[in-house]
Amino acid sequence: MKVALGADHAGVGLKDELKGELDAMGVAYEDFGTNGTSSVDYPDFAARVARGVSEGRFDRGILVCGSGIGMAITANKVPGIRAAAIGDTESARLSREHNDLNVLALGARQTEPGRAAEIVRVFLETPFEGGRHVRRVEKIHETERGGR
Numbered sequence: 001m002k003v004a005l006g007a008d009h010a011g012v013g014l015k016d017e018l019k020g021e022l023d024a025m026g027v028a029y030e031d032f033g034t035n036g037t038s039s040v041d042y043p044d045f046a047a048r049v050a051r052g053v054s055e056g057r058f059d060r061g062i063l064v065c066g067s068g069i070g071m072a073i074t075a076n077k078v079p080g081i082r083a084a085a086i087g088d089t090e091s092a093r094l095s096r097e098h099n100d101l102n103v104l105a106l107g108a109r110q111t112e113p114g115r116a117a118e119i120v121r122v123f124l125e126t127p128f129e130g131g132r133h134v135r136r137v138e139k140i141h142e143t144e145r146g147g148r
Contacts, residue, residue: 006045011064046074061103068105096126
């Protein structure tokens with residue numbers, strides 16, 4: 001598995017901590033930045049990560065900003081992306097099993113590093129359940145293409 005990482009200035013600290021978790025899990029990743037605390041615009045980093053996942057260069061994406069919300073909104077503008085701001089492991093599990101979530105957004109201001117690491121682990125280790133959920137995910141993409 002290969003993961004794309006991105007953060008804004010509010011999320012860079014947590015993103016850097018999560019690299020250690022990915023290393024411990026043996027997960028390959030590419031860091032799209034930012035790499036400092038100077039103010040930057042979160043859509044720039046969300047778009048890079050989401051495009052990498054959408055184009056198939058990465059299996060999943062992880063984004064971190066202050067709340068996770070802006071990153072998720074931006075990522076969802078890229079075709080084929082299913083992103084959500086997640087704050088607990090149960091939501092991470094369900095988002096993978098039922099929605100085949102491919103981009104996780106975390107809020108650095110709401111999520112302490114230990115809990116974020118648990119969420120990331122669940123996000124990366126939980127498979128898509130398939131079955132009846134395939135039809136529903138397809139309807140999401142049909143809507144994205146202007147149908148429904």
